[in-house]
Amino acid sequence: MDRKLKEAIASKLMLLATVFSSLLIFAVVIGLIQKSRPILATHSLSELLLSSSWFPLRGEFGFYPFIIGTIWVTVLAMLFSLPLCLLTSIYLAEYAPAKIRAFIKPLIDLLAGIPSVVYGLWGILIVVPLIKDYVAPFFGYSATGYCLLAGGIVLAIMVFPIIIAVSEEVFRAVPHEIREVSLALGATKWQTVKHVALRAALPGVIAAIVLGFSRAFGETMAVMMVVGNVARVPSSVFEPAYPLTALIANNYGEMMSVPLYDSALLLSALILLLVILFFSIAARIVLLRIERRVM
Amino acid sequence: MPKFKPHIRVKNLNLFYEGHHALKDITVDIPEKEITAIIGPSGCGKTTLLKSLNRLIDLVDGIEISGEVIVDGEDIYSTKVDVTYIRKKIGMLGQKPYPLPMSIYDNVAYGPRIHGMRKKKELDGIVEHYLEVAGLWDEVKDRLKSPASMLSAGQQQRLCLARSLAVEPEIILGDEPTSALDPISSKRIEEVFIALKKDYTIVIVTHILRQAVRLADYVIFLYMGDVIEQGPAKEIFENPKEERTKAYIGGEIS
Structure with a gap:
């Protein structure tokens, strides 16, 4: 065949593949919107988002407890994981001798490959009893252990490898020379890390955090196994919660004879998707700002 | 023995990099408040020698170093010496x-700040003064807050010079x-x-012979890790x- 023709076919084929994969997001969004229409037609959005009464049989679909549950579990996970992840990635990239790094890095990467159901089981076997027997009594609460805190801890451990791996790469991508510049001015290593490396790496570190956040926000299995799944707004971290993801996974396919039930669940899926989209876009904007300011 | 007052005295400096003998028993004196040029073909150890003078060579893994580098009567490789003090x-x-990933102003103020200066007024004065000295002030005085990366390469290099001067060194090394x-x-x-040599001792590495001729008062010719010849530039x-010096200057080896 003529090589010009091959060229044309190859480039068209790649274009087609690219268009297909980039249109998928629209397909998913449009599909979810279509499916959640029935419930949006009969209930106002503010009622759906802000009401706490979840009684599908009575036709009441208040997502508020689930939204709060999702937000709390995610926030807790980020609070636990961020300091650890940052310190670990800085240590690995800036301080650790090559040998130690070569030993630790694969261990952390290994964490990323563990299926989430295993994290869930580990949460049930270790984290839940620990909270029930020690942590909650210490703070003067009595709890089953299946609670927000357990979900937050398990999720935190799940996002570790993502944030560490990405931000460590980001630190290592900072040109060695600008560290040299700082050291040559008589800065200590820590001053150099804090004022130069961290600053140069900031956009990438934020990207890593957003990646971890999205993972935590959307994670289902492990959270569902330890978080208790009670449709109520929790008043402390020792109370159970019911994140949106768990709601969908537990109920879709069951109880579908209840009118509007599947539409309600698909709406919650749409909400999840939109929130993650919102955060990705917000992160992009922040990144652009930072880059314009310092780079 | 040299007739000048040396600011840096390198004595029997040997440096091995992963078994390779990169600097061979270097003994040189570098005169105070003059420009010394280290010349020689690429890969002969010029930059290594230069980085040994402020211990930036410490950052390279797999280096073994012996000998002395005496600055103001003090061996900078002595264990008693604080390396941040040497580099300042x-x-x-x-x-x-x-340029560091920050504004023009912050680049120059970086050094004084890490050494503990906090007063805005003093910092302002330092930034202006050293940008003046580096010949950049007029070009940037209206945009001190913009990122240093917006400057042209030539302006950036003058900014880097102002940044180095702002910590008030006695010696400037140029690679x-x-x-x-x-x-x-x-x-x-x-x-x-x-213009700077009236106040500072300057050592530059250069592979441009004409630059060495234009700038240098004193020349060290390095060849494969050996000092072949050193003396007044003339x-x-x-x-x-x-x-070998003749051959290098005549352009026969490069």
């Missing part, structure tokens, strides 16, 4: 301009400081160097004693 006293200008610049920017850096360029 001996500034460095790199091959390429590497082929004009190699990434256009001829006009190079000329400006050279002019600044010449003697080295006009009347080299060693065959």
Whole structure:
């Protein structure tokens, strides 16, 4: 065949593949919107988002407890994981001798490959009893252990490898020379890390955090196994919660004879998707700002 | 024995990099408040020698070093010496301009700040003064807050010079400081160097012979890790004693 023709076919084929994969997001969004229409037609959005009464049989679909549950579990996970992840990635990239790094890095990467159901089981076997027997009594609460805190801890451990791996790469991508510049001015290593490396790496570190956040926000299995799944707004971290993801996974396919039930669940899926989209876009904007300011 | 007052005395400096003998028993004296040029073909150890003078060589893994580098009567490799103090006293200008990822102002203020200066007024004064010295003030005085990366390469290199000067070093090391610049920017850096030598001891590495001729008062010719010849620039360029120096200056080895 003529090589010009091959060229044309190859480039068209790649274009087609690219268009297909980039249109998928629209397909998913449009599909979810279509499916959640029935419930949006009969209930106002503010009622759906802000009401706490979840009684599908009575036709009441208040997502508020689930939204709060999702937000709390995610926030807790980020609070636990961020300091650890940052310190670990800085240590690995800036301080650790090559040998130690070569030993630790694969261990952390290994964490990323563990299926989430295993994290869930580990949460049930270790984290839940620990909270029930020690942590909650210490703070003067009595709890089953299946609670927000357990979900937050398990999720935190799940996002570790993502944030560490990405931000460590980001630190290592900072040109060695600008560290040299700082050291040559008589800065200590820590001053150099804090004022130069961290600053140069900031956009990438934020990207890593957003990646971890999205993972935590959307994670289902492990959270569902330890978080208790009670449709109520929790008043402390020792109370159970019911994140949106768990709601969908537990109920879709069951109880579908209840009118509007599947539409309600698909709406919650749409909400999840939109929130993650919102955060990705917000992160992009922040990144652009930072880059314009310092780079 | 040298007739001048040495600011840096290197004595029997040997450096091994992963078994390779990169600097071989170097003994040189570097005169105070003059420009010394280290010349020689690429890969002969010029930059390694330069980085040994402010212990930036410490950052390279797999280095073994022995001998002495005496600055103001003190061996900088002595265990009693604080390396940050050495590097504050001996500034460095790199091959390429590497502005820190911050504003023009913050780049110059960076050094004084890490050494503990907090007063805004004093910092303002330092930033203005050293940007003046580096010949950049007029070009940037209206946009001190914009990112340093917005400047041209030549301006960035002058910014880097101002940044080095702002910690008030006594000695300035330049590692082929004009190699990434256009001829006009190079000329400006050279002019600044010449103006600076009344207050500072300057050591530059260069592979551009004509630059060494224009700038240097004193020349060290390095070849494969050995000091072949050192002396006043005039003697080295006009009347080299060693065959290899003659060959290098004549353009036969490069």
